[in-house]
Amino acid sequence: DQQVKQNSPSLSVQEGRISILNCDYTNSMFDYFLWYKKYPAEGPTFLISISSIKDKNEDGRFTVFLNKSAKHLSLHIVPSQPGDSAVYFCAASAEGAQKLVFGQGTRLTINP
Amino acid sequence: ETGVTQTPRHLVMGMTNKKSLKCEQHLGHNAMYWYKQSAKKPLELMFVYNFKEQTENNSVPSRFSPECPNSSHLFLHLHTLQPEDSALYLCASSLGLAGITDTQYFGPGTRLTVL
Numbered sequence: 001d002q003q004v005k006q007n008s009p010s011l012s013v014q015e016g017r018i019s020i021l022n023c024d025y026t027n028s029m030f031d032y033f034l035w036y037k038k039y040p041a042e043g044p045t046f047l048i049s050i051s052s053i054k055d056k057n058e059d060g061r062f063t064v065f066l067n068k069s070a071k072h073l074s075l076h077i078v079p080s081q082p083g084d085s086a087v088y089f090c091a092a093s094a095e096g097a098q099k100l101v102f103g104q105g106t107r108l109t110i111n112p
Numbered sequence: 113e114t115g116v117t118q119t120p121r122h123l124v125m126g127m128t129n130k131k132s133l134k135c136e137q138h139l140g141h142n143a144m145y146w147y148k149q150s151a152k153k154p155l156e157l158m159f160v161y162n163f164k165e166q167t168e169n170n171s172v173p174s175r176f177s178p179e180c181p182n183s184s185h186l187f188l189h190l191h192t193l194q195p196e197d198s199a200l201y202l203c204a205s206s207l208g209l210a211g212i213t214d215t216q217y218f219g220p221g222t223r224l225t226v227l
Contacts, residue, residue: 036218042220043118043203043204043218043219044202044218045114045218046216046217049215089154089155098167098168099145099157099209100157100216101157102154103154104152
């Protein structure tokens with residue numbers, strides 16, 4: 001049973017436009033959520049996180065939104081840049097669980 | 113450069129070989145992790161160590177044997193692997209165990225191919 005799902009394996013966006021990556025989860029005990037970015041031949045790099053006590057967290061061009069009632073989070077990147085082309089993973093953890101649960105990833109391609 | 117290094121970056125081994133993967137972190141972290149990433153699958157947690165003690169073994173087959181001699185080094189000893197074990201093996205570290213305040217930092221991974 002996959003507790004964290006990224007239903008879009010790929011997404012293509014024009015440079016300068018907004019990229020929206022989505023993630024759904026099933027475990028209501030999750031209280032901390034993260035987004036990681038992964039380039040080929042590199043390990044995932046932490047991007048942004050959000051605690052369940054918030055519904056929005058912003059860092060520069062990146063904003064994460066959390067809808068607890070829908071068990072849904074999204075990552076907005078605006079404006080999108082060619083260097084944003086990568087695979088994006090969402091991850092979640094429950095307090096005391098000692099581990100992150102990852103989604104399958106979404107490959108984002110930014111077209112010039 | 114995240115401060116977490118892994119060697120080797122690529123490894124090809126036969127099913128009867130014994131090999132080891134090495135991970136080193138230079139971040140002063142106390143927790144270290146091994147993950148497996150197979151094609152088109154999510155990252156799968158394998159093992160967690162906190163202050164050198166194993167705190168999680170995610171039902172990993174015994175042909176994978178972890179070792180954590182100190183908080184900076186983590187090994188994954190491999191023996192009699194199967195072709196389906198071919199994957200990218202990622203090491204990560206965090207200041208404490210994952211949660212509200214402990215973000216994990218990943219190494220570049222070892223691409224393992226079992227023939």
